Amino acid sequence: MPAASGRRSEPAPYPYLVVAAAWAVPGAGHLWLGRYQKGLALLVVLPLMFAFGLWIQGRIFPFQFDELLVGLAAIADVGIGLPYFVAKIAGLGAGQVIAITYEYGNTYVIVAGLLNMLAALDAFDIAMGRK
């Protein structure tokens, strides 16, 4: 689905660096490219969603591809960027399988990562002058 308005930007000099920054810090790519409103919204919403998922006993999945869905969930989890590594270092994301909110927490954490990947791709498109 195309964006509603047709504002296009000039290609940025380092589009791959922009996409790396956008992955590492949610919203950073848009902030870099001068889309401050989008960048700030993503900077607040995505880490908050990730943190809330962990708070309600969501799990950070390990990279175990013998169980495909676990491996795919791990890839989605790491999509949030630096907050993933901060949570790992802080020992968060163990997940409580018996918690009533366990599956909800997983969903929050996974979708936060996927949305950040989408945001990084959007930043890449802007950096390439496509949007």
Add this chain to the structure above:
Amino acid sequence: MDTTSHLGLLVLFSAFVSIAFAVLMRDDVKEQVTFGAKLFGTFVGSAVLLGWLLYPLPL
């Protein structure tokens, strides 16, 4: 906040996803608000509707 309320968690999830999609897919703030509100309403409304449709099933 009661973090064990399924409806509450659904509503909050819908809010997060709607905001992210609205911000990514629309450039104008007014359009973002309109699009986000529509998304949010569709998320919550379809979940409630599906819930009621599944209600008679013996599970």
